[in-house]
Amino acid sequence: MISDATKARFDREVAKFPADQKQSAVMACLAIVQQELGWVSPESEQAVASHLGMAPMAVHEVTTFYNMYNQKPLGKYKLNVCTNLPCQLRGGAKAMAHLERTLGIHAGQTTPDGLITLQPSECQGACADAPVLLVNDRTMCSFMSNDKLDQLIEGLRSAEGAL
Amino acid sequence: MNVHQLLSQFQATGLESSFHGRHIAPQIMADLNGANWGLEDYVARGGYAALRKILGQDGGEGLTQDQVIATVKESGLRGRGGAGFPTGLKWSFMPRQFPGQKYLVCNSDEGEPGTCKDRDIMQFNPHAVIEGMAIAAFAMGINVGYNYIHGEIFQTYERFEEALEQARAAGFLGQAIMGSSFNFQLHASHGFGAYICGEETALLESLEGKKGQPRFKPPFPASFGLYGKPTTINNTETFAAVPWIIRNGGAAYLACGKPNNGGTKIFSISGDVERPGNYEIPMGTPFSKLLELAGGVRTGRQLKAVIPGGSSAPVLPASVMMDITMDYDSIAKAGSMLGSGAVIVMDDSRCMVKALQRLSYFYSHESCGQCTPCREGTGWLWRMVDRIENGHGRASDLDMLDSVAGDIMGRTICALGDAAAMPVRGMLKHFRDEFVYHVEHKTCVVGAYV
Numbered sequence: 198m199i200s201d202a203t204k205a206r207f208d209r210e211v212a213k214f215p216a217d218q219k220q221s222a223v224m225a226c227l228a229i230v231q232q233e234l235g236w237v238s239p240e241s242e243q244a245v246a247s248h249l250g251m252a253p254m255a256v257h258e259v260t261t262f263y264n265m266y267n268q269k270p271l272g273k274y275k276l277n278v279c280t281n282l283p284c285q286l287r288g289g290a291k292a293m294a295h296l297e298r299t300l301g302i303h304a305g306q307t308t309p310d311g312l313i314t315l316q317p318s319e320c321q322g323a324c325a326d327a328p329v330l331l332v333n334d335r336t337m338c339s340f341m342s343n344d345k346l347d348q349l350i351e352g353l354r355s356a357e358g359a360l
Numbered sequence: 361m362n363v364h365q366l367l368s369q370f371q372a373t374g375l376e377s378s379f380h381g382r383h384i385a386p387q388i389m390a391d392l393n394g395a396n397w398g399l400e401d402y403v404a405r406g407g408y409a410a411l412r413k414i415l416g417q418d419g420g421e422g423l424t425q426d427q428v429i430a431t432v433k434e435s436g437l438r439g440r441g442g443a444g445f446p447t448g449l450k451w452s453f454m455p456r457q458f459p460g461q462k463y464l465v466c467n468s469d470e471g472e473p474g475t476c477k478d479r480d481i482m483q484f485n486p487h488a489v490i491e492g493m494a495i496a497a498f499a500m501g502i503n504v505g506y507n508y509i510h511g512e513i514f515q516t517y518e519r520f521e522e523a524l525e526q527a528r529a530a531g532f533l534g535q536a537i538m539g540s541s542f543n544f545q546l547h548a549s550h551g552f553g554a555y556i557c558g559e560e561t562a563l564l565e566s567l568e569g570k571k572g573q574p575r576f577k578p579p580f581p582a583s584f585g586l587y588g589k590p591t592t593i594n595n596t597e598t599f600a601a602v603p604w605i606i607r608n609g610g611a612a613y614l615a616c617g618k619p620n621n622g623g624t625k626i627f628s629i630s631g632d633v634e635r636p637g638n639y640e641i642p643m644g645t646p647f648s649k650l651l652e653l654a655g656g657v658r659t660g661r662q663l664k665a666v667i668p669g670g671s672s673a674p675v676l677p678a679s680v681m682m683d684i685t686m687d688y689d690s691i692a693k694a695g696s697m698l699g700s701g702a703v704i705v706m707d708d709s710r711c712m713v714k715a716l717q718r719l720s721y722f723y724s725h726e727s728c729g730q731c732t733p734c735r736e737g738t739g740w741l742w743r744m745v746d747r748i749e750n751g752h753g754r755a756s757d758l759d760m761l762d763s764v765a766g767d768i769m770g771r772t773i774c775a776l777g778d779a780a781a782m783p784v785r786g787m788l789k790h791f792r793d794e795f796v797y798h799v800e801h802k803t804c805v806v807g808a809y810v
Binding site: 213214215218220221222223224225227228249251255258259262263264265266280281282283284285286287318319320321322323324325326327331332334335336337338339340341345348349352353355356357358359360 | 361362363364366367369370371372376377461470471472473474475476478479506510511512513514515547548549550551552553554555566567568569570571572587628629630631632636637638671702704705706710715718719722725726728
């Protein structure tokens with residue numbers, strides 16, 4: 198079930214589009230669901246589908262097509278490190294390797310305590326600020342030297358509250 | 361410390377990328393400092409004066425739709441997203457008298473590896489995009505627009521939404537703008553991680569709430585666009601250039617570039633330079649000057665190769681680059697393209713096979729899977745380059761790479777197939793020896809990758 202507060206966020210997106218084109222809000226609604234619940238479950242897809250008057254399969258097509266939707270629960274913090282060529286030239290791959298060592302996991306895995314999921318990503322459009330990484334889809338961290346990465350991981354381990 | 365405070369320490373301020381004071385005669389980047397992105401500051405810089413002028417709300421007579429389009433044509437402004445199509449001509453294709461709904465779309469799905477200019481424009485000068493879109497909407501008789509923003513720059517999307525609220529509150533968007541009869545509603549929408557949505561018809565599909573798979577053209581968006589209605593799509597930087605052109609005239613814009621290549625262009629420089637960032641310079645500026653602005657090649661290294669227009673553009677060797685100017689025609693003549701203006705610089709410590717390996721993986725990963733030559737071919741290209749890089753290449757692979765690339769090009773619905781094939785052909789054309797060395801010696805000629 199989605200809350201009234203979430204529905205209000207959905208409706209703010211729906212209002213951007215013509216009344217007979219509610220489906221246009223599906224990208225935003227799924228991103229909202231993911232922000233609130235951490236992933237897009239089949240139940241969430243159903244809820245979004247019924248809110249927008251779409252077939253659940255049409256929603257699922259969107260979830261599975263776009264790279265950033267989580268199709269299963271992940272760690273509390275998802276870190277996406279850009280490893281594309283411009284970033285690679287400025288330490289993107291090294292940043293990934295440093296995080297793998299620090300966290301004791303490989304790209305694509307989650308720390309055993311469920312705190313951090315580490316993933317590579319394609320171009321985030323911040324090539325001049327490399328190395329860059331994205332935390333939970335919405336917050337970009339730039340110029341991530343090894344020192345800053347250590348500071349980030351330490352901070353996430355002790356940080357209060359949620360994103 | 362809460363997590364928001366923690367992450368705010370790592371946020372880019374634009375200081376390095378755009379506020380370095382190293383632009384030449386900037387228009388879009390002029391007088392920006394990161395703090396003055398809001399409406400009041402934009403107006404103080406002369407913002408919304410162009411919209412006021414065309415609507416006749418500055419005491420003048422206003423401009424007709426034809427006059428606005430003629431001015432943009434005269435300016436020589438060409439699409440800043442990659443294709444370089446003349447903007448005024450594109451606007452003239454819009455069936456202005458079409459009786460039903462028409463749409464204006466801004467393509468801010470900036471995902472071409474190497475490009476980060478649209479992010480800084482929307483982050484630090486969002487009202488230039490809004491005003492440019494309002495002017496375009498007026499010229500084409502459109503009253504609804506969308507700005508589709510790359511999902512990875514979510515904070516920029518939120519910034520743009522805030523700017524939209526400011527513009528609505530001030531009466532620059534909405535009904536009866538500035539007391540005129542012109543109405544224009546503008547909304548922001550976001551992607552969520554799909555390179556292909558930078559292709560304009562894939563973007564339209566995504567805006568409609570579907571998978572971002574490109575449409576076959578024709579029909580072109582001007583006749584069958586968003587929701588099947590006539591639609592004009594331009595890049596963020598293209599729209600941001602428009603207010604200056606209206607304020608100063610098409611001839612003045614053309615004069616600061618070179619013939620057929622009007623105006624300034626923001627180049628995103630990444631890779632092996634001392635000061636990567638965005639540099640706004642007049643079209644036709646020598647590459648050597650641009651490189652100098654970016655602090656030159658990393659200390660102690662020599663320039664080896666440059667990808668001059670985003671990862672889809674064929675690579676050019678240093679000797680060619682140092683002789684060309686940065687404009688559509690000059691780079692095309694050298695065998696590559698200006699594209700989105702993303703300049704990826706590589707020094708003499710770089711292995712071209714490894715560079716191509718990463719790019720080929722990218723195109724294979726981002727192929728939408730709709731057309732067989734691209735879906736199968738991009739994976740094939742990547743696997744071949746990958747095995748050459750890892751010392752398992754075969755002598756026949758080089759010709760096979762060329763053959764597969766050739767079989768993709770021109771055989772797909774959209775340009776992603778070509779974008780995957782062109783870097784392969786460019787690398788083989790200019791750096792074939794490195795690929796041969798990898799195959800024969802099972803190792804890299806450059807030595808350790810630093």
